Amino acid sequence: MTAGRPLLHTALVALALGITWPARAGDLVAQSLETRDYPLARQVVVEAIQDEGLVLSGISDFGDMLRRTDADLDHGAGQRFRHAEVFAFCSVTVAATLVRESADRIAYCPLTLALYQEKPGSPVRLTYRQPGSPGPGGDAGRALLARIAARIGDLLPLAIPAR
Secondary structure, three states, rough: OOOOOHHHHHHHHHHHHOOOOOOOOOEEEEEEEEOHHHHHHHHHHHHHHHHHOOOOOEEEEHHHHHHHHHHHHHHOOOOOOOOOEEEEEOOOHHHHHHHHOOOOHHHOOEEEEEEEOOOOOOEEEEEEEEOOOHHHHHHHHHHHHHHHHHHHHHHHEEEOOOO
């Protein structure tokens, strides 16, 4: 058996069982939540961040910004989302570790999670950008975001089964 076969076999079994993994595009992690109830998912995100002892520094209504600016800028994205928010928060431990490694890593702070729903009744999606820096700071940021996403998954199971 070649080295690629076990991975292919695992992927085929997962596909048959309806198991999905978070999608990754570079430093982005994106996953569907097992709910179509945006207000519930939003509350779970806030609680998961607070469960880490963190304070939200801001919540940006990204969808509203697109809707408000579409008429003037004609960018065509104004109706893309029913709901879309970006949650910003900072961990002093992660931030201090990052900037001790390099002052330029200040750009990784604050950490953010985005929550969105494209259409009424569609799955709610969670996505976040990981600190891409190699080293303890990036590792700590990735671990923190993974813990928060896991907590969200504990409260709202991830991966909507195929219908």
